[in-house]
Amino acid sequence: RGPALPRDLRLRGRGAASNHSGRFETERRSPFDDGWAGDAEAPRLLRTEVREERARSAIVWQTSPDLPFDRSINPYRGCEHGCAYCYARPTHAWLGLSAGLDFETRLVARPGLGAVLERELRARGYRPAPLAIGTNTDPYQPLEARHRITREVLGVLSAFRHPVAITTRGVLVERDIDLLGEMGRAGLAQVMVSITTLDAGLARAMEPRAPTPARRLEMLGRLSAAGVPVGVMVAPLIPGLTDHEAEAIVAAAAGAGARAAV
Numbered sequence: 001r002g003p004a005l006p007r008d009l010r011l012r013g014r015g016a017a018s019n020h021s022g023r024f025e026t027e028r029r030s031p032f033d034d035g036w037a038g039d040a041e042a043p044r045l046l047r048t049e050v051r052e053e054r055a056r057s058a059i060v061w062q063t064s065p066d067l068p069f070d071r072s073i074n075p076y077r078g079c080e081h082g083c084a085y086c087y088a089r090p091t092h093a094w095l096g097l098s099a100g101l102d103f104e105t106r107l108v109a110r111p112g113l114g115a116v117l118e119r120e121l122r123a124r125g126y127r128p129a130p131l132a133i134g135t136n137t138d139p140y141q142p143l144e145a146r147h148r149i150t151r152e153v154l155g156v157l158s159a160f161r162h163p164v165a166i167t168t169r170g171v172l173v174e175r176d177i178d179l180l181g182e183m184g185r186a187g188l189a190q191v192m193v194s195i196t197t198l199d200a201g202l203a204r205a206m207e208p209r210a211p212t213p214a215r216r217l218e219m220l221g222r223l224s225a226a227g228v229p230v231g232v233m234v235a236p237l238i239p240g241l242t243d244h245e246a247e248a249i250v251a252a253a254a255g256a257g258a259r260a261a262v
Helices: 089-095 101-105 113-121 149-160 171-185 200-206 213-225 243-256
Strands: 049-052 071-073 106-109 131-133 164-168 189-194 230-233
Touching: 089 101, 101 106, 113 149, 131 149, 149 171, 164 171, 171 189, 171 213, 189 213, 200 213, 213 230, 213 243, 230 243
Parallel strands: 049 106, 071 131, 131 164, 164 189, 189 230
Antiparallel strands: none
16 A cells, blocks of 8 residues: 555555555655544545546547557546556556556546547548557446447447557447447458456456456457457566466467457
8 A cells, every 4th residue: 555545445456556646746645643533434445536528639649660550549548447557557647646546546538529539530631540449548448338438439430431440358349349340341440359368366466347358258259250350469468477378368369269469
């Protein structure tokens, strides 16, 4: 537990164990026990909070030669899956929040993103190329069941017949098989399913709120059967912990219908 966490806070099902101040903050706070609460205070379970952000732009452009795409969309900020190793955690510092527990419990939804995207796709100078979804946080995290922003964006891309590449470990992607199947058969969509390990116990420790590895393989198979080109993203490879599983993960994914591995 980090210095910014009350002693009575329960962290069941969370990937981070601390909540240090963001990198741009000038202050750090630590709780101090003055003796009034004592042991009589009941433990409090950390709850997830969601606020909304009205986006002024939808497409994020990048020029890095290390990435195979030049444009992406992020329907959400933060991710409820709470993977301990997530490289996107530090991006929460731009919101004045922590890369620790804030990243997985203080989330931002971006309703109306589909309309903003449609405006950008209609711009006179726009030229289509594969658009990536899920490059920062998972577009099919549990939050999507209620807010349906990824579905909204996908509907716009489908109407425009615009190519899209999705990376996810969330089973909610199966809800959108109607759109993804049609786009996949037309060569306009592909889905990469993220599988870090086949060990359910290890996955529970590293990815506490993500679907089990077996469920992700099942999801991969269902997408493939619907005509969606699918692949497996074996990342991160953690030396001494998961790196020895790489070939087994690829073999299992291939058996479920994966056509590619990264």
